[in-house]
Amino acid sequence: MYQRQFQRIQPQTTAHLAQTMTLLSMNVDELNQEINRALAENPALVMKEERRCPGCGKLLSGNQICPVCSKPKSAQSDEAIVFLSPRSEFSYAKSAPDEDIYMDEVDNTDEVSLAEFILRQIAYDLENQDRIVAAYILNQVDEDGFLNENLAEIANYYHLPLSRIENVKRMIQHAEPVGVGSATPEEALMVQLEVINESNPVPPYYFDIIRMGFGVLSKKQFAQIAKALKISNTEAEKAVDFISKNLYPYPARAHWGNFRLPSEEKGQVYSHPDVIINHMNNDPTLPLVVEIITPTYGTLDINPLYKQAIKQSAEETKEDLKTDYEKANLLIKCIQQRNNTMQRLMEKIVHIQRAFIDQGEKFLEPITRAELSKELEVHESTISRAVSNKSVQLPSGQIIPMDLFFDKSLGIRSVLKEIIESENKDQPLSDTEIVDQLKSQGYPLARRTVAKYRSMEGILPAHLRKQERKGK
DNA sequence: CTATGGCACGGATT
DNA sequence: AATCCGTGCCATAG
Incomplete structure (x- = not known):
């Protein structure tokens, strides 16, 4: 059959x-x-x-x-x-396209409905002209919530001063979901952080971290961040943690569905x-x-x-x-x-x-x-x-x-983390010493590899770990 | 002189 | 065939 x-x-x-x-x-x-x-x-x-x-x-x-x-x-x-x-x-489209019953389902995944959702929030505060601009901008926003259009061109087209367009864009960005209408993930993060900052002030270097770029964030390079901003390693770690927990680089995706849980481990967000x-x-x-x-x-x-x-x-x-x-x-x-x-x-x-x-x-x-x-x-x-x-x-x-599930080195990396966490902080283990420790636990590795794993985990080299201790 | 990071090679994995 | 990963060698900083 x-x-x-x-x-x-x-x-x-x-x-x-x-x-x-x-x-x-x-x-x-x-x-x-x-x-x-x-x-x-x-x-x-x-x-x-x-x-x-x-x-x-x-x-x-x-x-x-x-x-x-x-x-x-x-x-x-x-x-x-x-x-x-x-x-x-x-949500799925019913076979007859003239039905719009599915629109009042809980979530609206379509760009159209996202645009409408935002437009409704801000329409009251806008004059007619600006409303048209807002509608236009929202229609140009891609599925992640980004706007790739040049504001100056829009200003030209509608014969309005640039500042006015910028103002509209700002309002869109500050509406829920916060950050939609930004040009880049970084910009979206900035806006979200600003909004949080208004109610719950955060240390100013949080902004600097975002300015350093999305790449640094997702790779969790605390060491680099700490060095560049002259803050301690733990401060950097705390900041990155805060950012990955409370901000989302793809504003439109986060809005999609209610159970967004950022993966704390990688600093990435999967909707x-x-x-x-x-x-x-x-x-x-x-x-x-x-x-x-x-x-x-x-x-x-x-x-x-x-x-x-x-x-x-x-x-x-x-x-x-x-x-x-x-x-x-x-x-x-x-x-x-x-x-x-x-x-x-x-x-x-x-x-x-x-x-x-x-x-x-x-x-x-x-x-x-x-x-x-x-x-x-x-x-x-x-x-x-x-x-x-x-x-x-x-x-x-x-x-x-x-x-x-197929990561060969993750298991070893977490053992490595444990070793370093439990080390004597005044005499940090050098990479060579870590090799011995790992070998005794049944993980034979080359010294060079330990160094690689260490940097993957964002752990500073031995001599810098000591400094870190003092700075605290 | 030692510890570490960069580059590149080769083998495994996809 | 392309990519990833561990590793060795070497330069450099401390």
């Missing part, structure tokens, strides 16, 4: 492969867009009503039964339940995790619940009317209808395949990296994509695609890039 269905799309097998590959390498946000696009332009494709678990109210995909509620309470704590979790916060890992009922003795987020709120299906239409229509239109039908069929198959791969992959990863998930970085098992691909009997590149560009939320609330 499955055989036959598969046969039908055999002639397009290369297309099938190509599409599976591209879908696999997409994260939830991108997949959401892709599905919306397909829904909009292919009449054969429809979104069926959502189905919820009668027990817990979770959205279910396809014919699946709720994996959480169907699990007996006596489940082993080392088990993990991996399942697909459709999310209602992903929607692709996978969420939790303990059942937040109880660490219960099994893990692994949700693979899918943007299909409801189920994708072939429009039943469409099949009839094909039979009844005249010969010449039949062909067109048929290609639509096959395209839709293909997409559904590919998405299923993607889901299946993700599910199998996460099952393996969670099993292997269980210690890491429960107990932290130190226990990250060094594993390569190649090894995993053998176990799962898929091609290496499949794993690569499935893993890249995706993010995972851990039970701790941290959001990490999925690549991290």
Whole structure:
């Protein structure tokens, strides 16, 4: 039975492969867009009503039964339940474009609605002319919330003084979500910091750190920052921590969805995790619940009317209808395949990296994509695609890039951090000494490598660590 | 003279 | 085929 269905799309097998590959390498946000696009332009494709678990109210995909509620309470704590979790916060366009019911869903992801959202906040305080300018600017803002347009040109076009345009831009930037309309991530951060500063004053060097640029921030180079601004290392660390926790460089993304949790570790912000890992009922003795987020709120299906239409229509239109039908069929198959791969992959990863998930970085098992691909009997590149560009939320609330599960050195780096933290601060360990320490703990490394890891973690060299101590 | 960072090479990984 | 990563050598700062 499955055989036959598969046969039908055999002639397009290369297309099938190509599409599976591209879908696999997409994260939830991108997949959401892709599905919306397909829904909009292919009449054969429809979104069926959502189905919820009668027990817990979770959205279910396809014919699946709720994996959480169907699990007996006596489940082993080392088990993990991996399942697909459709999310209602992903809005999709209904097949009939004239409907705007979905607009009053909680979140508005469209640029249009973001623009409207902001415009409503500031419209009262603007004169008519300025309102037009504001509308224009908001329409030029890209999906991250940035404005790449030259203000002087806008001023020219509307025959208004530049200062007036700047004023409008300022108002947009200060409206929620704060920072939209900036030209760069740095500018957005500046605006956000200014706003915070008005109610809760922050030390002035916070601004200087942002001026140093986004790159320094995301790499967490405390040492450099401290040196350049003549502040202590801990002050620098505190500042960067504050910034990554309270500010968000892509203002429009942060507004999108309500559960933004900045990844503290990397100083980067991921808006929607692709996978969420939790303990059942937040109880660490219960099994893990692994949700693979899918943007299909409801189920994708072939429009039943469409099949009839094909039979009844005249010969010449039949062909067109048929290609639509096959395209839709293909997409559904590919998405299923993607889901299946993700599910199998996460099952393996969670099993292997269980210690890491429960107990932290130190226990990250060094594993390569190649090894995993053998176990799962898929091609290496499949794993690569499935893993890249995706993010995972851990039970701790941290959001990490999925690549991290394959980071060979992270485990060692965290041991290194421990060693340095517990060292005698008056006589800091030199790199050579750290090599010995690590070797005795079962991590043979070259001296040069220790130095690399140290700088990756933003830890100063031995002689400077001593100074740091004095300065305090 | 020692500790460290820069550059570049080679092997592994993607 | 391209990229990443560990490592060795060498220059330089302390």
